[in-house]
Amino acid sequence: xxxxxxxxxxTNGRPGHxxxxxxxxxxRHGRETYSHAHFRVYKxxxxxxxxxxxxxxxxxxxxxxxxPISATAAEYFDVSETAINWLSTGFxxxxxxxxxxxxxxxxxxxxxxxxxxxxxxxxxxxxRYIGTRVSGGNYGVVLFGQIVTGLAQPFVLAAPTRYxxxxxxxxxxxxxxxxxxxxxxxxxxxxxxxxxxxxTVPSILLLTTLLSTLSTLPSLFLPSAxxxxxxxxxxLAKPALLPSLKSSLLPNPTFYLLLLxxxxxxxxxxxxxxLLNQFLYPYAYTxxxxxxxxxxxxxxxxxxxxxxxxxxxxxxxxxxxxxxLCPLVSLAYLAFVWAPQTRGLPAPYILAAVLGASSFALLxxxxxxxxxxxxxxxxxxxxxxxxxxxxxxxxxxxxxMNALKxxxxxxxxxxxxxxxxxxxxxxxxxxxxxxxxLVFQACVAMVVLPCPLALGVKRLxxxxxxxxxxxxxxxxxxGEVQGGGNGVARGREGEGEDGQGx
Numbered sequence: 001x002x003x004x005x006x007x008x009x010x011t012n013g014r015p016g017h018x019x020x021x022x023x024x025x026x027x028r029h030g031r032e033t034y035s036h037a038h039f040r041v042y043k044x045x046x047x048x049x050x051x052x053x054x055x056x057x058x059x060x061x062x063x064x065x066x067x068p069i070s071a072t073a074a075e076y077f078d079v080s081e082t083a084i085n086w087l088s089t090g091f092x093x094x095x096x097x098x099x100x101x102x103x104x105x106x107x108x109x110x111x112x113x114x115x116x117x118x119x120x121x122x123x124x125x126x127x128r129y130i131g132t133r134v135s136g137g138n139y140g141v142v143l144f145g146q147i148v149t150g151l152a153q154p155f156v157l158a159a160p161t162r163y164x165x166x167x168x169x170x171x172x173x174x175x176x177x178x179x180x181x182x183x184x185x186x187x188x189x190x191x192x193x194x195x196x197x198x199x200t201v202p203s204i205l206l207l208t209t210l211l212s213t214l215s216t217l218p219s220l221f222l223p224s225a226x227x228x229x230x231x232x233x234x235x236l237a238k239p240a241l242l243p244s245l246k247s248s249l250l251p252n253p254t255f256y257l258l259l260l261x262x263x264x265x266x267x268x269x270x271x272x273x274x275l276l277n278q279f280l281y282p283y284a285y286t287x288x289x290x291x292x293x294x295x296x297x298x299x300x301x302x303x304x305x306x307x308x309x310x311x312x313x314x315x316x317x318x319x320x321x322x323x324x325l326c327p328l329v330s331l332a333y334l335a336f337v338w339a340p341q342t343r344g345l346p347a348p349y350i351l352a353a354v355l356g357a358s359s360f361a362l363l364x365x366x367x368x369x370x371x372x373x374x375x376x377x378x379x380x381x382x383x384x385x386x387x388x389x390x391x392x393x394x395x396x397x398x399x400x401m402n403a404l405k406x407x408x409x410x411x412x413x414x415x416x417x418x419x420x421x422x423x424x425x426x427x428x429x430x431x432x433x434x435x436x437x438l439v440f441q442a443c444v445a446m447v448v449l450p451c452p453l454a455l456g457v458k459r460l461x462x463x464x465x466x467x468x469x470x471x472x473x474x475x476x477x478x479g480e481v482q483g484g485g486n487g488v489a490r491g492r493e494g495e496g497e498d499g500q501g502x
Contacts, residue, residue, distance in 0.1 A: 041230045045167035048110070048222050049176055052163060053183040054215045055117055055156045060187030061208055062125065062149040063091045067274045068192045068291045069201070071281070076132075076201045077139040081278065082402055087146045088274040089398045094150030095157075095391035099384055102154040106380035107241055110163045111224045117155035118216035124148030125205075125212040132202040142205075149212075157184055158387045161367050161379035169230045171313055178309035178364035185298045185360065188273055192294030196287045241381060248377035254462050255382065257451045258370050262386040264448040265329055267393025268441055269359055272333075273297070274398055275434065278405070280348065282432040283340045297352040301360030308361040318369035319456045321361070326452040328358035333445040337438040341428050397444070401437035 066073040070084045077083070105113045124145045131141030160180035164173040198204045249255050276297075277290040285293075312321055332355035339347040367383055374382045406429060429435060454460055 040228060041167065041169060041172075042226050044223050045226065047218075048114075048163060048167065049180060051114060051218050051222055052110075052156055052159060052180040055114065055121065055152075055219070056180060056183040057187035057190065058121060058208070058212050058215045059117070059149065059153045059156060060184040061191045062121070062128075062146070062187075062212070063088060063153070064188045064191040064273060065128075065146075065195065065204060065208060068195050068277050068294060069204070069287060070277050071287065073201055077137045077142070079139050083139065085274065085398055085402050087143060088270075089395045090143060090147050091150035091153070092270060092391040092395040092398075094147045095154045096388050096395075098151050099154055099158075099388040102158055103241060103380055103384045105155065106159060106162045106384065107378055109224055110159045110166065111219075111222050113155040113159050113162075114219045114222060117152040118219040120148055120152035120155075121212045122216050124150075124152065125209040129202070129205045129209040132205045137201065153391075154384065154387060157181070158380060158384040160364075161371055161383045165371070165379045167226055167230060170316075174313040174364050174368050175309045177367055178305050181364055181367065182302055182305050182360055185269075185273075186302055189295045189298035189302075192273075192276075192291040192298070196291045241378075244374075244377035244381050248374045249382060249385075252374060254373045254455060255370070257455060257462070258366065258373070258382075259386055259389055261326070261448055261451045262366055262370070263389030263393050264444060265326075265359065265362070266387070266390025267395075267397050268333060268445055270390065270394030271397035271401055271441065272355075274394075275401055275437070276352075278432075279434050279438065280340050282430045282434070283343050285340070285343075285348075289345065293348050293352050296349055297356040298360075299356070300353040301356030304357035305360040305364065309364055312365055312368075318365055318372065321365045322369065322452050322455060325358045325362040325365070326449060329355065329362065330442075330445040330449045332358060334442040337435070337442050340433075340438075341435075397441070401434065401440060404436040404440060405432060405434050406436065407431045 066084050066087045070081050073084050073087075074081045102113065105116055124147075127145030127148060128142050129145075131138045131143075131145055134141060160177040161173075163180065164176035168176045194207075195204050198207065273294060276294050277287060280290045280293065281287065308321070312318065332351055336348070336351045336355070339351050342348075367386075370382045370386060371379045455462055
């Protein structure tokens with residue numbers, strides 16, 4: 001018999017309950033943890049994770065549909081670029097409005113949230129497409145459809161921590177959260193790259209509508225929960241929502257620092273992604289070049305997160321990662337203030353890559369650390385609040401930064417290839433430049449930086465102990481197995497009908 005199966009059972013004095021210990025139950029880094037010796041995971045978890053990835057890609061593509069073609073879209077709908085910016089801003093504010101419903105839905109289970117998101121995506125995309133076809137392009141109809149698709153976003157963007165908690169072990173949660181969460185900006189990268197290449201606005205909307213229709217169908221066939229839990233902490237019933245807020249979040253100063261930091265950086269990233277085209281084209285960059293810059297921002301970030309997430313899964317060095325990456329994020333925003341003025345590609349491309357790498361590596365790390373410091377609150381409570389704060393700040397930042405634009409850009413009346421608008425440069429501050437907006441962005445990033453650096457400092461009362469992770473590693477606590485029906489699923493991870501290791 002394998003070592004992981006040589007378990008000693010001792011009763012704790014309560015009938016029907018047993019505490020299981022493994023000779024390797026407290027070891028990590030290449031050896032079995034407690035949960036790996038006693039619980040199993042299932043292949044089917046990848047099906048649900050893949051669907052979360054797919055929906056996050058589509059919903060983010062919807063969000064940035066018009067951002068990389070802002071000048072072309074403004075001309076098509078015969079509106080100002082400020083009106084085009086509201087297509088992104090309204091999408092973000094829709095997230096905030098429906099966040100309470102999102103928390104309740106995710107508390108019931110991630111499948112319910114995925115179904116709601118699929119429904120909003122399907123309806124909203126078809127409304128947007130119809131809006132591009134009626135009366136030569138009806139901006140009001142498109143804006144309404146954009147808001148409906150915005151209602152879909154929180155159900156899948158706030159779901160990864162809840163899903164990974166339900167289906168994955170402590171050695172796979174960061175990677176699972178990263179994969180599902182970072183699929184969202186990957187959809188934005190596709191929008192930045194592909195949308196400027198398509199010939200017309202209706203053709204762009206037709207593509208996203210067809211993709212959304214196809215992506216929603218698998219949601220109907222997802223399993224609701226695993227037959228048996230993946231970790232010891234998963235056997236415990238989730239606290240009710242209001243008690244979670246009162247006991248684990250509201251009196252927790254670490255939560256407020258994380259909320260402010262997360263919301264600010266996400267808001268800045270949302271504003272940066274939405275306005276990147278407008279940062280660059282007053283300095284004679286084309287829409288294609290701005291789109292490539294946006295794609296670098298996201299693709300380099302995805303590659304970096306793919307490398308760092310497995311590392312943090314094994315080391316759980318959350319604080320070290322946060323305190324290393326946050327200064328890089330703030331410094332990248334600061335340096336980008338002067339990047340457009342170089343009128344060359346290296347500066348904006350390199351800084352976008354640095355910003356993407358640090359931001360994307362930070363995202364899943366912050367979400368998992370948030371779960372640890374707010375445990376035993378259910379993961380969706382804190383994550384939804386942080387994401388809602390990020391969308392709210394993003395919408396506010398877009399409005400403020402748009403107001404800081406200096407005049408309107410001049411057109412020379414020519415169209416570049418594939419729809420990009422060629423603009424006339426005019427010194428370091430050409431008409432329509434957003435230098436003041438970039439300064440505002442940098443100032444906000446630097447002002448919030450002390451917050452993450454203060455995390456874990458005992459003198460400030462911000463030290464914390466491991467919550468969920470401690471239980472999974474040491475096997476502390478008791479609880480009934482949810483969905484298993486017969487107590488703890490025994491045997492090594494990977495055994496059973498369709499078990500599979502992380």
